[in-house]
Amino acid sequence: MKSGFAPVVGRPNVGKSTLVNSLVGQKVSITSSRPQTTRNAIRGVVTIGEPPHCQVVLVDTPGLHKPQNALGERLNRLVYGTLSDADAVLFLIDATQKVGPGDRMIAERLAEVDTEVILIVNKVDRSDGGQIAERLTEASLWDFAAYVPISALDGDGVERVTDELVGRMPDGPMYFPADAVSDQPEELLVAEIVREKFLNRLREELPHSLTVRTRELEIKDNGTMHIDAQVVVERDSQKGIVIGKGASVLKAAGAEARVELEALFATKVFLELRVTVEKDWQRRPQLLDRLGF
């Protein structure tokens, strides 16, 4: 049996969470075009073969960038912490954008780590052959172990990523049951799915200030799931935006989340959302602890 850990790193928005979901074959990490969508090191589990002969534990990470506040600093530390324990690293860059200082900063950091790095050029569905070749040339300077162009969205090339990972896993135990896709508690996945629905509806500034907490998740005798979740923002003015005119935003986000949760848990879901204000939660370390960062 082969098994091991593979963190997925790269700048924000390059498609890390999309790739993790694609490799796992199920949504374990939410995605959006907004910055700071991924806030925790979320593990996605890929088990190969029947009976299993390989298990890869992917660690999705928040995008790396220059930290602006306490939250940013913690997220960066979290990411670099995952590298020391890795058996292979997936490093994503965006095919549609030139390699920039943000990519270089990560590449330099990875060069200091012993672990083999698989460089992924993502979003090839949105770029032409010239751009892909240009990206591969720029990235070849880093001299990583493998280079794979893919579309995490379409699934193009994703199988090759699996092969590159499997080939690098050492002998090891089954860390998770064969049917596991994540180690995330249900409460966290529920909160993340709710947060995703708001991210997709809100203006650019707000997502940084929004977090969701599952207060209660209960399965009744008749099998229905009752969820009580709290949507936390930083300022009174943001509360109005998150709720929307005639509660339009709250209702639409809640309805969309409920549909997805019902499909995920294969049962009827009652979702209750409450919006609360906690001033400056991003800057207060105690509050970060309470919110689970």
Ligand SMILES: Nc1nc2c(ncn2[C@@H]2O[C@H](COP(=O)(O)OP(=O)(O)O)[C@@H](O)[C@H]2O)c(=O)[nH]1
């Ligand atoms: N066209 C295209 N879009 C992608 C691809 N992979 C991710 N995206 C989009 O890029 C945005 C950021 O993706 P996400 O996985 O959240 O990026 P992360 O911040 O690196 O985790 C989302 O809108 C995705 O739908 C891809 O292969 N092709």
Ligand SMILES: [Mg+2]
């Ligand atoms: Mg992400």
